[in-house]
Amino acid sequence: MISARATWRLVRAGNLPARLRATRDGQTAVRLQIVGAALDTGVLDALAERPATTADLAARTGATDTALLAAFLRVLEAAGLAEGRAGTWRLGKQGRVVLDDDVVRASYEAFAGFHTDLYRDLRPQLAGGPARRDVTERGGVIARISAALEPFIEEVLTRTVAELRPERVLDVGCGAGLQLAAVLDAAPGARGIGVDTDEPAVAIARQTLERRGLAGRATVLHGDVREQQLDPVDLALLANVVYYLPLGERVAFLRDIGRLLAPGGALVVVTTAATPHLISRHFDLLLRAQEGAMELPDTAELVTQLTAAGLRPGEPERITPGAPIVAVVATRPAGQTEEGSSSTV
Ligand SMILES: C[S@@+](CC[C@H](N)C(=O)[O-])C[C@H]1O[C@@H](n2cnc3c(N)ncnc32)[C@H](O)[C@@H]1O
Numbered sequence: 001m002i003s004a005r006a007t008w009r010l011v012r013a014g015n016l017p018a019r020l021r022a023t024r025d026g027q028t029a030v031r032l033q034i035v036g037a038a039l040d041t042g043v044l045d046a047l048a049e050r051p052a053t054t055a056d057l058a059a060r061t062g063a064t065d066t067a068l069l070a071a072f073l074r075v076l077e078a079a080g081l082a083e084g085r086a087g088t089w090r091l092g093k094q095g096r097v098v099l100d101d102d103v104v105r106a107s108y109e110a111f112a113g114f115h116t117d118l119y120r121d122l123r124p125q126l127a128g129g130p131a132r133r134d135v136t137e138r139g140g141v142i143a144r145i146s147a148a149l150e151p152f153i154e155e156v157l158t159r160t161v162a163e164l165r166p167e168r169v170l171d172v173g174c175g176a177g178l179q180l181a182a183v184l185d186a187a188p189g190a191r192g193i194g195v196d197t198d199e200p201a202v203a204i205a206r207q208t209l210e211r212r213g214l215a216g217r218a219t220v221l222h223g224d225v226r227e228q229q230l231d232p233v234d235l236a237l238l239a240n241v242v243y244y245l246p247l248g249e250r251v252a253f254l255r256d257i258g259r260l261l262a263p264g265g266a267l268v269v270v271t272t273a274a275t276p277h278l279i280s281r282h283f284d285l286l287l288r289a290q291e292g293a294m295e296l297p298d299t300a301e302l303v304t305q306l307t308a309a310g311l312r313p314g315e316p317e318r319i320t321p322g323a324p325i326v327a328v329v330a331t332r333p334a335g336q337t338e339e340g341s342s343s344t345v
Contacts, residue, residue: 029116034079035098036112039105043072047082047091048099057089106144114138118286131291135244139198143176146240152320153239153270154182156327160268161186166234170195172225172257173241177205177218183235184214194220195228225257232262239270242302246293254309261332267311268329273299275324299326306330 080094174194311330
């Protein structure tokens with residue numbers, strides 16, 4: 001029997017709402033780590049392949065401590081990720097939910113991994129420990145989560161294509177090539193070039209374009225966009241790339257891209273913006289903790305940088321619910337000379 005007196009003493013002992021919140025936060029964090037570990041250990045994938053005994057699962061996942069594995073499986077059962085019956089383990093309903101949608105899976109991998117490792121490793125990093133390498137080493141999982149926001153970015157791109165009717169398109173930092181494919185789909189007569197410094201991304205972009213029947217109209221180059229010999233384009237994309245650049249290099253970078261635009265051409269910049277929003281602040285910290293001076297751009301600052309680069313930016317537009325992602329379309333003035341200054345004619 002739960003004692004009313006003890007409950008009353010508990011309620012009066014400290015800050016009850018804060019205690020409840022601490023417990024709720026803790027339980028959410030534990031559940032996140034449970035799902036992360038179920039993916040990391042390979043147990044969830046093994047159960048998705050076929051039902052198994054604990055010994056079979058140990059053999060298939062490389063676990064040698066079967067007693068600990070059995071206790072972990074009981075945790076997975078309590079979380080709805082696995083179901084145990086008559087000595088056999090099966091994938092549970094919640095486990096199926098995680099595996100059925102890759103954005104869900106990638107979110108668990110990222111949040112149980114580097115997003116929270118950032119804070120676990122913060123003390124040594126603040127004391128001069130090594131910078132993080134998540135952006136370079138976990139590019140794949142970052143791209144898989146970003147896929148969820150693709151429809152919002154595509155909406156902006158399709159609208160810009162309808163207004164501009166580009167014939168030549170450049171996607172700077174094309175990643176998996178989804179946006180280049182969306183633009184080429186929206187502009188059936190256009191040809192496109194994707195450029196990315198990341199070799200695996202280049203390979204994925206080529207596959208994306210091939211799969212969507214666009215390979216004949218597109219080329220994907222490996223390397224830094226600043227080191228490519230490129231002909232002028234009518235539309236350039238810079239989606240989720242600005243924050244990879246140190247603040248001090250941004251104007252020069254934007255000017256280099258601006259120079260690749262034909263007069264009247266446009267650059268579409270899409271980025272998460274620095275705002276007081278918790279997730280924006282977190283993302284900014286994660287970027288600043290990486291090797292190479294990365295940080296989220298402030299929207300007003302981005303507009304100033306685009307102007308300083310000789311472009312004419314329009315109003316920044318917030319394009320997604322729940323995350324401070326903005327798009328800015330900046331045009332290269334029609335009368336501009338190669339050097340970026342306006343001609344007097
Ligand atoms: C977060 S990903 C974004 C990919 C894609 N645009 C998207 O929004 O899904 C940023 C990409 O920019 C690439 N990148 C960064 N700086 C670059 C540069 N100077 N030239 C070419 N690619 C660059 C990175 O390799 C990475 O693949």
